[in-house]
Amino acid sequence: MLQVSRCACKGCFVGALAGIFLVVVLMPGVLSNMYLQGLGNASAMIAFRPWILAASVFFGAGVTYLSSLAAMLRLSGMSAVESAKYMEKASVRPFHRAWKIHRSMQTPAADPFWKNAGAPGRNMFIPASMAWGNLFRFRRRACLTIVSLALGLCISLGAVVISRGTDTTNQIEYENYDFEMISNMSVLTAGAYPEMEEIFPESMVQKIAGLKGIEKLQQVKGGFGCIRMDEKAFELRMENIAPGEGWKEEFCVCVVQEVSREYLQELKEFFEEKQLFLDLEPVIEGTGAIMLHYNLFSQAEKENSRDYTGNPFTMYDLFGEKTGEMTFCGYLNFKEKGLPELETTWNGPDIIYFLVSEKGLKRMQIPSQTFLLLLNVKQEKEPLLKNTLTQMLNEHNGQFAAKASHDAYVTDSRTITLQTKSDLLASARNYIASSRMVMFVLCLILLFMGLMNYVNVTAAGLILRQREFAVLESIGMTKGQQKALIPFLLYGKRFGKTTAEWKNFAHTSDIS
Structure with a gap:
């Protein structure tokens, strides 16, 4: 419980800081670009509520404890010896089991794998076989990891498709003139x-x-x-x-x-x-x-x-x-x-x-x-023409501007408004960039969760392998013997060795 509490406290602290940054700093800026179009800041519309943060922290801690509860209950029912040598049962497919039995019945002379055991190119497939076995030794964990990563990738691809589909810049470019001067x-x-x-x-x-x-x-x-x-x-x-x-x-x-x-x-x-x-x-x-x-x-x-x-x-x-x-x-x-x-x-x-x-x-x-x-x-003349047209319209609209009591000019229906394609494209790009950033952040979070799940599974297997090799080293096996043992552990059954032959190999290799 103390170990889980330390993990929960660290995670909730980092999550609380990230949440405060998103709500107070990032979200107002995104909403300002998407909806206010530079007319102000959205921070006044977003109120930071500590009770929501506290509820999120308690929820995260609760999920952490519940996810660890199954392992706690299993450990509490084990003795010290059982927990020390506990290892999850590997999943073996029936076809693969039958194939291994069939290979074990082959004689060394009739077994092509045994004949070519010492071939130079034989050991080059050992790392790939090790990686394959490490992934699919425990099928349930491997499937959950693959589903998690696939979900993150699919949602990321969906976000890319949605962001491209909602990109209105091409439509604006096609449907609008460079300048539109319309009477109000x-x-x-x-x-x-x-x-x-x-x-x-x-x-x-x-x-x-x-x-x-x-x-x-x-x-x-x-x-x-x-x-x-x-x-x-x-x-x-x-x-x-x-x-x-x-x-x-x-x-x-x-x-x-x-x-x-x-x-x-x-x-x-x-x-x-x-x-x-x-x-x-x-x-x-x-x-x-x-x-x-x-x-x-x-x-x-x-x-x-x-x-x-x-x-x-x-x-x-x-x-x-x-x-x-x-x-x-x-x-x-x-x-x-x-x-x-x-x-x-x-x-x-x-x-x-x-x-x-x-x-x-x-x-x-x-x-x-x-x-x-x-x-x-013409594209090269657009900035100059924009300034010229703006000046002309300001002079025309100035004759209708009525000065109010608060020293602000009130727009008259007789004025003319200038609308430019470049301004429309700029506002659309700001909106699209902001929406893409929101979707990509969500996709990165999902991908990060999937990667962390994969790292967790891989790290657990790595720690288990390190522990096994540490036990072998503690009983006298050298590094060279450990490296020599890996090919036989992977291909021993295929080479047709019997249990007696393996015992003899262990005795000659000083393995007890």
């Missing part, structure tokens, strides 16, 4: 600024387009308008939406986005393949509009939506004045699988969102706005 004006706030003609100034767009190093520039354009809630064309849509901040008495503020003729052709091929209830010809001609939605309709409602296609509706500006007549051309599910990719402004389930052609936007006669500006640039 949305359908929820557009009604508060009806007099604003240009949210994203066209002069700024032209200035940005003239910068050196830009390989591709894509401009997402559209406008904000109003529709009446009692329009017959939108009856099905109004049944599936709850009024929000975008609603204004009998009018509803909506977004209208201009799409290219090429995109409409792709969309036409898509809806013909999917057999959707859309009429794209008026949209292409500039007299119709499509309304987006987010999985709002059932299959029956999808079929009923065909009845609303072709109905006229009136478009109004943000002041409530009539601007144009359009034809409703159907509903399009924005979450439809295989839908051609489309860059949109702020969008969501409760937002009325139309798609029109360039002619259709002019027909609606609502102020044209730039929602989004997408840029791909």
Whole structure:
């Protein structure tokens, strides 16, 4: 019990120090990198509770005592002589036992192993045989060790697969432009600024387009308008939406986005393949509009939506004045699988969102706005362009910054935000690196447990062998005789020696 207590005290002390380091130092840093993205430290969210540490220490000590209890009970029932010569019974397979009996019945002349016993290359397999016997002499312990190591390795490989599968850097690299400049004006706030003609100034767009190093520039354009809630064309849509901040008495503020003729052709091929209830010809001609939605309709409602296609509706500006007549051309599910990719402004389930052609936007006669500006640039020019764009946006946003009483600037909906791919990749890499570190630490702990189990089994066998050789040495056997004895201990049965011959060998070798 004293020996077990010493082991338990040492282990619990080291474990307590490791736990305190993990909770107080390592975990806050990992959580800060994974979730706070550099906005602060997570140490305030993690409280160190001594009673949890004490419970862990008692649990570890309890497991140590329980695992040693079986050996204690076995030793308490043994006499001193029995415990001194106790050795776990080795596992011998029936086939191996039958093979050894068969080999022992062979005569030395007919035994090829006995003939080649003195061959130069014969003894080179002795270390491998010794290692094999040391591993599988006690099959139960060997199997537990192998299972423990295999479990640690499998979980480690699983952690590698999971970490690679959750790596979103390639997705970010593929799906995002180098720079995205988006207006913070949305359908929820557009009604508060009806007099604003240009949210994203066209002069700024032209200035940005003239910068050196830009390989591709894509401009997402559209406008904000109003529709009446009692329009017959939108009856099905109004049944599936709850009024929000975008609603204004009998009018509803909506977004209208201009799409290219090429995109409409792709969309036409898509809806013909999917057999959707859309009429794209008026949209292409500039007299119709499509309304987006987010999985709002059932299959029956999808079929009923065909009845609303072709109905006229009136478009109004943000002041409530009539601007144009359009034809409703159907509903399009924005979450439809295989839908051609489309860059949109702020969008969501409760937002009325139309798609029109360039002619259709002019027909609606609502102020044209730039929602989004997408840029791909040369890699060597990216740092310089990032500084230039940041400076331009700071100058533009500065005119809308309202100084609050606490001397902090409040963001205005008329400002423009710059989002860079490099920042997204950096934040994703920090998150992935932190999650990988957590998983790898857990895997290393499991591997360490398996290795310690293996070392424990190997060390126990090594101590037993050392004790046996110490006994042989104490009765007069020299080191040379011990080395000469190892081959015969391994291959004696195979060489066909009988018990009498072994006794004679022991007598001539001065072994009592």
